[in-house]
Amino acid sequence: MHVSLRERIRQLHRVIGLSIGLFVVMVAVTGAGMLFREPLEPVIYHGLLKVESCKERLPLDTLIANASASNPAAGRPKQVRIYADADSSTRVLLSDDRWYYVNPCTGEVLGSEHRYGGLFGTMASLHSFQFVKNGSVVAGTLALTFAIVLVGGGLAVWIPEALRKRR
Structure with a gap:
């Protein structure tokens, strides 16, 4: 044929x-x-993203230093996300590809998550073929x-x- x-x-x-x-x-x-990341993240990750508001935030250098001190092997800062909301935490991305969530009022490290971890991190990983x-x-x-x-x-x-x- x-x-x-x-x-x-x-x-x-x-x-x-x-x-x-x-x-x-x-x-x-x-x-x-x-x-839908922006509206849903505060709901899903409330414990990491929301803090008590304060009148005056700590200096950015202090927040980065606290994030680095929570894991000395994490390396240097790669990125920082500061939100305008008074009740939002500050995110610090270190060389270990983990986001460290820091309370901008107290300097307390609330937790960390891999850059491509969690629901939206997994979506970003799949979207950009990081696998x-x-x-x-x-x-x-x-x-x-x-x-x-x-x-x-x-x-x-x-x-x-x-x-x-x-x-």
């Missing part, structure tokens, strides 16, 4: 579309889930393959059909 080039392209288009489509759906669902080495390269390659094969294959199948119907 002779299979035409058009039919082979159609089969390749379908198989690659379905397989890469699973990754596209995963990225879409996790991205949509992360949209594989060089995740951003994998994600970019999948997106490029998706675009080239599906758009190119779709055009290769559709254009000859459209030209035949014109005649």
